[in-house]
Amino acid sequence: MSVGRTVWLGNPPARKPRPVGPGRERFWWWFMRLSGLALVVLALGHMLIMHVLVQLSGQEVSFAFVTSRWGTPFWRIYDALLLVLALVHGANGARVVITDLVPRGSVRTLLVSGLALLAAAWLLLGLFVVVFFNPDQAPAVGPFS
Amino acid sequence: MRLARAQARVVSYRVSWAQLAWFGHRLSGIGVLVYLFVHIVETSMVTLGPSVYDATLGLFRNLPVRLGEIVLMAALVYHSLNGLKVILLDFFPATTAWYRPLTYGVVIATAAAMVPLSILMLAPYAPW
Numbered sequence: 001m002s003v004g005r006t007v008w009l010g011n012p013p014a015r016k017p018r019p020v021g022p023g024r025e026r027f028w029w030w031f032m033r034l035s036g037l038a039l040v041v042l043a044l045g046h047m048l049i050m051h052v053l054v055q056l057s058g059q060e061v062s063f064a065f066v067t068s069r070w071g072t073p074f075w076r077i078y079d080a081l082l083l084v085l086a087l088v089h090g091a092n093g094a095r096v097v098i099t100d101l102v103p104r105g106s107v108r109t110l111l112v113s114g115l116a117l118l119a120a121a122w123l124l125l126g127l128f129v130v131v132f133f134n135p136d137q138a139p140a141v142g143p144f145s
Numbered sequence: 146m147r148l149a150r151a152q153a154r155v156v157s158y159r160v161s162w163a164q165l166a167w168f169g170h171r172l173s174g175i176g177v178l179v180y181l182f183v184h185i186v187e188t189s190m191v192t193l194g195p196s197v198y199d200a201t202l203g204l205f206r207n208l209p210v211r212l213g214e215i216v217l218m219a220a221l222v223y224h225s226l227n228g229l230k231v232i233l234l235d236f237f238p239a240t241t242a243w244y245r246p247l248t249y250g251v252v253i254a255t256a257a258a259m260v261p262l263s264i265l266m267l268a269p270y271a272p273w
Contacts, residue, residue, distance in 0.1 A: 018235065033232050040225045047218055052265050061202060063195035066188075083185070090178035097171055118182075126185040129192055 028092055035089045042082040067135040076130055083126045091119035166248045170227045173220035180217055208270045215266050219259050226251045 019025040054061060069075045095112055102108040190201040204210075230247050233240050240247070 033235065036228045036232065040229065043221060044225055047221055051214065051218065052262065055265065055269065063191065063198045066191050066198070086177075086181055087185075090174065090181055093171075093174045094178055097175065122182055122185050125189055129185075129189045133192060 032089060032092060035085045039082075039085055039089060042078065043086055046079075046082055063135075066133075070130070070133055080127065080130045083130060084123065087119055087123050087126070091115060162245065162248050166227060166230075166251070169223060170231075173224040173227075176220045177217065177224060211266060211270055215259075215263050218262055218266065219255060222258050222262075223251065223255045226254055 019029050050061065054065075059065065070079075094115055098111050098115065099108060102111060187201055187205070191198045205214075230251055233247070234244070
């Protein structure tokens with residue numbers, strides 16, 4: 001099957017063994033599987049609500065919708081949990097792809113640290129919005145409004 | 146057989162289902178991650194008030210974006226089901242004997258789920 005080189009498809013590694021010793025890789029191995037299980041419910045549930053149930057119930061996503069939705073702690077916690085798990089799960093997945101494709105060296109270090117920085121920035125932005133959103137304090141739209 | 150010959154022109158070795166399932170998992174994962182970055186920016190517009198947020202949502206209310214959202218839904222369904230398959234194979238190694246039917250099952254289940262989901266998601270844009 002393989003001709004011993006990496007082509008655009010990439011070679012599926014001969015099933016990498018489960019990391020046994022304690023350490024970062026073992027943590028990520030477990031994290032990916034446990035967060036993955038939670039995300040099957042959280043992410044698919046989110047898509048089902050936003051793209052199917054909202055429409056079937058005759059509602060529409062809008063500012064008023066978000067205000068009412070985030071008026072209940074349940075949905076804030078749901079969305080915060082989904083945000084953290086999905087972003088960290090996705091960023092770590094991308095890290096695994098990068099380390100598979102790019103040989104050890106400065107390019108890999110640059111890509112992985114750039115990815116981590118990007119993910120951290122977006123995580124902070126998202127968490128800030130989910131936790132602190134207050135419709136009464138929505139700022140004026142422009143300097144003259 | 147014809148499919149195998151066409152495929153041989155793209156890569157010089159036989160591509161297995163295992164390889165495609167694995168590649169599909171990565172591709173769908175990266176796709177969903179890229180969308181997530183866009184989605185976080187989109188949703189953060191809610192802090193700028195109703196007019197900015199509703200205008201931002203307006204950018205997403207058209208057929209091309211809706212088609213993209215259907216692809217996103219398919220990517221998420223596939224990634225979820227294939228991920229469950231990976232977990233099953235990891236924790237119950239005996240199921241490796243069922244690798245091939247499991248992989249076919251994931252693809253068939255994804256396609257089956259996407260039939261009603263696509264219809265529902267396209268309904269607002271349907272000509273009727």
